[in-house]
């Protein structure tokens with residue numbers, strides 16, 4: 001796992017966008033898995049900027065959404081475009097050749113997608129009941145807490161681990177504990193983001209505040225700084 005610590009949200013977003021651009025430069029028809037939530041917004045804005053500047057082309061890209069609330073109409077502003085169904089979703093991903101790059105956020109309870117604590121680390125796309133923590137966290141997007149859906153369809157942890165490359169972005173002090181557990185804690189279904197430790201090509205890009213709980217920070221910064229000159233594997 002690569003851990004990249006950037007000074008602030010803007011630099012975190014730029015670094016993550018660069019990874020997407022790198023994938024598209026080597027594979028213009030890449031399959032991208034897109035995360036919802038607020039954290040990747042800066043990354044997406046940076047991709048829009050690069051597109052407008054003619055530096056990246058999405059015309060041949062296929063995308064899959066990571067997760068989706070259940071019970072919201074497709075035109076509800078908080079719907080993540082409700083089109084996922086468990087069976088055909090996994091089949092469609094396979095038909096498209098699998099996901100090349102999956103973008104991820106992390107919940108304050110350590111979830112990736114809506115794989116709440118206790119989710120099997122080999123789970124596939126399915127219906128999940130959201131945790132109280134997630135409902136509280138996401139209430140800010142809705143008028144009332146009662147409006148937050150209790151159910152979601154989400155890619156499973158196993159589905160996510162099948163992607164060829166994973167990029168997880170996290171910003172702010174509310175994510176510091178989850179990031180420390182995911183990166184440096186044991187692999188456990190109680191913190192489903194810890195499953196990234198099982199992946200061969202996972203990057204965790206965080207800002208200073210989200211990095212606050214990491215004990216190996218000096219080492220990550222040393223590796224990242226030395227990367228351009230490192231021998232190619």
Ligand code: PGA
Nearest residue numbers: 037038039040105106107
């Ligand atoms: P956030 O959500 O980016 O809005 O904090 C992340 C998540 O719950 O996965």
